[in-house]
Amino acid sequence: MAREQAGRRPTVETISAEAGVSVSTVSRALRNDPRISAERREAIAAIAQRLGYTPHANARALVTRRTGIVGFVTGSRSNPFYPQLLETLVERARLRALRIMPLHMSRDPLSESSIQALLQYQMDGCIITSAELSSRAADICQANEVPLVMVNRVPRLHGCAVSCNNFAGGEMIGAFLAAGGHRRIAIVLGTPNASTSSEREAGASQAAARAGLEILARVAGHSTYAGGFEAASVLWSLPERPDAIFCVNDIMAFGMMDGLRRLGVRIPEDVSVVGFDDVDQASWGAYDLTTVAQPVGDMVDRALDMLDMRIRRPGLAPEIAYLGGLLKVRSSARSAPA
Amino acid sequence: MAREQAGRRPTVETISAEAGVSVSTVSRALRNDPRISAERREAIAAIAQRLGYTPHANARALVTRRTGIVGFVTGSRSNPFYPQLLETLVERARLRALRIMPLHMSRDPLSESSIQALLQYQMDGCIITSAELSSRAADICQANEVPLVMVNRVPRLHGCAVSCNNFAGGEMIGAFLAAGGHRRIAIVLGTPNASTSSEREAGASQAAARAGLEILARVAGHSTYAGGFEAASVLWSLPERPDAIFCVNDIMAFGMMDGLRRLGVRIPEDVSVVGFDDVDQASWGAYDLTTVAQPVGDMVDRALDMLDMRIRRPGLAPEIAYLGGLLKVRSSARSAPA
DNA sequence: TTGAAAGCGATACCAA
DNA sequence: TTGGTATCGCTTTCAA
Numbered sequence: 282m283a284r285e286q287a288g289r290r291p292t293v294e295t296i297s298a299e300a301g302v303s304v305s306t307v308s309r310a311l312r313n314d315p316r317i318s319a320e321r322r323e324a325i326a327a328i329a330q331r332l333g334y335t336p337h338a339n340a341r342a343l344v345t346r347r348t349g350i351v352g353f354v355t356g357s358r359s360n361p362f363y364p365q366l367l368e369t370l371v372e373r374a375r376l377r378a379l380r381i382m383p384l385h386m387s388r389d390p391l392s393e394s395s396i397q398a399l400l401q402y403q404m405d406g407c408i409i410t411s412a413e414l415s416s417r418a419a420d421i422c423q424a425n426e427v428p429l430v431m432v433n434r435v436p437r438l439h440g441c442a443v444s445c446n447n448f449a450g451g452e453m454i455g456a457f458l459a460a461g462g463h464r465r466i467a468i469v470l471g472t473p474n475a476s477t478s479s480e481r482e483a484g485a486s487q488a489a490a491r492a493g494l495e496i497l498a499r500v501a502g503h504s505t506y507a508g509g510f511e512a513a514s515v516l517w518s519l520p521e522r523p524d525a526i527f528c529v530n531d532i533m534a535f536g537m538m539d540g541l542r543r544l545g546v547r548i549p550e551d552v553s554v555v556g557f558d559d560v561d562q563a564s565w566g567a568y569d570l571t572t573v574a575q576p577v578g579d580m581v582d583r584a585l586d587m588l589d590m591r592i593r594r595p596g597l598a599p600e601i602a603y604l605g606g607l608l609k610v611r612s613s614a615r616s617a618p619a
Numbered sequence: 620m621a622r623e624q625a626g627r628r629p630t631v632e633t634i635s636a637e638a639g640v641s642v643s644t645v646s647r648a649l650r651n652d653p654r655i656s657a658e659r660r661e662a663i664a665a666i667a668q669r670l671g672y673t674p675h676a677n678a679r680a681l682v683t684r685r686t687g688i689v690g691f692v693t694g695s696r697s698n699p700f701y702p703q704l705l706e707t708l709v710e711r712a713r714l715r716a717l718r719i720m721p722l723h724m725s726r727d728p729l730s731e732s733s734i735q736a737l738l739q740y741q742m743d744g745c746i747i748t749s750a751e752l753s754s755r756a757a758d759i760c761q762a763n764e765v766p767l768v769m770v771n772r773v774p775r776l777h778g779c780a781v782s783c784n785n786f787a788g789g790e791m792i793g794a795f796l797a798a799g800g801h802r803r804i805a806i807v808l809g810t811p812n813a814s815t816s817s818e819r820e821a822g823a824s825q826a827a828a829r830a831g832l833e834i835l836a837r838v839a840g841h842s843t844y845a846g847g848f849e850a851a852s853v854l855w856s857l858p859e860r861p862d863a864i865f866c867v868n869d870i871m872a873f874g875m876m877d878g879l880r881r882l883g884v885r886i887p888e889d890v891s892v893v894g895f896d897d898v899d900q901a902s903w904g905a906y907d908l909t910t911v912a913q914p915v916g917d918m919v920d921r922a923l924d925m926l927d928m929r930i931r932r933p934g935l936a937p938e939i940a941y942l943g944g945l946l947k948v949r950s951s952a953r954s955a956p957a
Numbered sequence: 958t959t960g961a962a963a964g965c966g967a968t969a970c971c972a973a
Numbered sequence: 974t975t976g977g978t979a980t981c982g983c984t985t986t987c988a989a
Contacts, residue, residue, distance in 0.1 A: 290738075335735060336739060337739065338739040338740045339677040339680045339681050339741055340677075340681055342677045343678055348677065350720075357706060358696075358699070358705070358706045359899055361696070361699065363702075364699075364705075365696055367696070367702075367721070368695060368696045368725060371723075372724070372725060372727075375730065378732070380736055381721060382688075382718055382720050383705070383719060386705070386706045386710070387706060387710060389710075394713055397673060398676075398718055402676045402688075402718070403675060403676070425628075506899075506903065535905070536903075538905070540904070542904065542905075561696075565874075566874075566877025566878070566881055567876070567877050567906065
């Protein structure tokens with residue numbers, strides 16, 4: 282029975298009283314249940330509109346067991362790729378009536394409270410895109426049957442994943458550098474054990490090998506600006522200097538370019554530098570970085586597709602998608618003469 | 620009565636059955652209600668632990684009318700200040716058992732569905748930090764009595780706000796440039812009507828005036844990289860060229876520097892460039908930008924304080940806090956000889 | 958200190 | 974097509 286609650290938001294009950302129908306009917310009408318006659322539905326919609334009614338997601342979630350919330354675990358914004366991914370995700374999710382809740386956004390270890398939130402808020406699914414943090418969160422998801430999609434990360438055992446075709450992207454880079462007449466290619470690796478890093482490196486190495494080139498050196502860059510910056514000194518003090526440097530992601534390439542210039546090295550005259558990701562800064566004048574653009578929009582849509590399907594049909598077999606990247610030729614690397 | 624639900628997460632009822640006490644007791648024990656005896660509480664905690672119990676936030680929210688969710692409205696990541704703010708916010712909020720839900724993260728107009736989400740999910744509060752979007756969201760919050768704090772934005776009528784002391788920061792910049800012997804200062808403005816932009820500009824102008832200088836020119840930069848880049852040509856084709864350029868935020872300063880260099884202008888030999896924000900890229904080698912660092916961590920904490928208090932005590936009077944910024948002297952501008 | 962029971966706001970089953 | 978009612982998981986009076 283409806284106790285009149287002053288100053289509270291209207292509920293289905295408020296509407297049902299107003300319309301002189303049951304709450305079931307109101308609920309159905311509001312969700313466009315075909316069983317409700319058109320005129321009644323319109324009448325109810327009008328009342329809802331007039332009252333400024335908005336359904337309470339919590340109450341609904343309690344019975345439907347669907348919250349419409351998707352958790353998101355990511356690395357720090359110090360790699361601009363992550364904010365770009367998040368921004369795209371929030372926007373694309375909205376179009377599917379899904380909301381993103383960032384659980385973690387830093388290099389710190391995943392805190393227990395972040396994990397708890399995933400369960401407490403009964404999130405419908407989770408998207409993970411940080412190499413370091415994935416295992417822990419993945420375990421929790423699996424144990425609690427929360428659909429999970431990894432982005433830019435190969436699932437450990439089984440699970441869903443969407444990723445740029447890193448190997449193919451690496452190959453593009455390798456082939457591009459070889460075609461540009463480079464003979465001494467060095468590679469700066471990212472986060473240790475990250476699949477993105479090793480796949481891109483493998484692709485580039487293979488393409489180089491195909492052109493009869495061996496990789497001159499492989500050094501660590503830790504997927505940070507500082508790592509790339511420091512790698513510059515390391516590579517430039519090698520007995521044989523590289524004529525091309527492939528940083529497996531853009532953020533390291535920026536550090537590399539700044540590090541090299543600090544040493545007086547000219548880019549691309551003395552050495553070509555290429556990256557991977559095509560974040561915003563790659564097209565900035567200071568870098569104008571040749572790189573491989575990840576198809577972020579498509580990746581996000583694909584990830585949401587996978588998630589959506591598994592939210593609807595739990596237990597669906599895991600699936601992995603590789604989406605092709607696009608080589609962006611800019612001025613940080615010498616190209617083959619046209 | 621507890622119907623045995625296979626494969627479902629344990630609830631207070633599961634625990635109550637296991638412990639042989641009522642659900643009320645379980646609920647109280649789990650929340651450390653002092654009325655429950657220590658031994659009983661421990662026993663219940665142990666069972667909860669063993670069962671892997673986690674409270675359902677939705678169910679709890681339904682009765683307590685508190686969700687622990689704070690909405691966040693922000694501009695696009697193309698200004699790196701926003702991701703930095705978000706990252707800090709997520710982390711600091713976690714420490715207070717609050718979760719952040721991004722409602723909007725782009726330059727697009729605020730969509731109706733984003734607004735709806737604020738109400739549907741019964742968010743406890745909202746933090747807004749985009750100049751363009753604030754009015755709309757602020758109205759909704761006010762109408763629905765959702766506590767709101769604006770960050771880096773002066774509230775229109777009344778409302779809470781936390782902001783860097785933009786005027787003082789602008790003054791630091793103006794004084795610094797004057798002390799460095801600059802005589803012809805130009806200012807690149809950001810988003811039209813944004814308080815941050817006009818306050819910083821006013822501060823710098825005033826400090827310049829105090830040093831007997833008039834601002835040479837004021838041009839639009841739209842708070843984007845491209846805007847800064849284009850402003851470079853505008854300023855450099857002025858009959859009298861500036862010897863210092865203050866971009867009211869870093870993102871425009873990056874565009875400015877790249878634009879100037881494109882024109883063959885040397886920084887800081889030909890012209891000094893300074894910014895405001897101290898985003899990550901400001902310390903990158905390519906820019907090494909002199910700027911004012913916003914105290915992001917403190918700002919976020921302060922904003923959460925304000926929100927927290929108003930969630931607890933609705934109707935608390937609005938409050939505004941200005942936090943001091945810190946001048947970061949780097950090499951993009953000539954300094955006064957020591 | 959503990960328990961029984963009434964909600965919170967919505968959905969969904971079962972009848973009519 | 975519609976209504977009555979149980980239910981989702983938890984908190985919170987009100988009694989004991």
